[in-house]
Amino acid sequence: MSNDDDLDNVFKALANPVRRRLLDAMKDGPRTTGQLCEAESSLDRCTVMQHLKALETADLIIVRREGRERWNHLNAMPIKAVHDRWIAPYARGAVAMLADLKERVEG
Template identity: 35%
Template sequence: MSENNQLRDVFDAIADPTRRRLVRLLAEAEEVPLHELTAQFDMGRTAVSKHLTILKEAGLVHDRKVGRETRYRLNAAPLREVQDWVAYYNKFWHANLLRLQHLLEEDEE
């Protein structure tokens, strides 16, 4: 577990397309009530809540009660782990594509 005391792995949390869509919706707004998020999906409030719980366990989502309403906001900091992982492989592909380019240039000569 990280310093955020995450209960769930970030990669596991974003593995599902519905949760990735929730992350995107939350990234586009400062804070979104549950009923507005639910309206974006072909599923019930309970199913959306379960996805939000998984994102919350990974530290990606924070919620707060405002009266009887729950509002959600994105905490993108845990996504840094994903960015770092992708960056490593970006370097790998860049180096391999450079080697391929050199080989192709040698064949042209």
């Protein structure tokens, strides 16, 4: 994650519930495109492929071809970059405020 454009792509990809479900389906291991299409059976294959392309553009998945199969692997590094940049600093501040509040209440 080198720049704001990369982070923008990650946020855009994560903003869609279908894409989040596809990522959830890959959290325990890689899945073929066919398996992901079965998991999202209410969508046609072309639509699932468009969502997978958005995830690949955001570098949230890594795609490997093995013969006729297309394996989709979760890439957690962009999610970690979002955590490190946006979540961790705010969480530290919130934890410090809660600790201070606890100390004041308990005296």
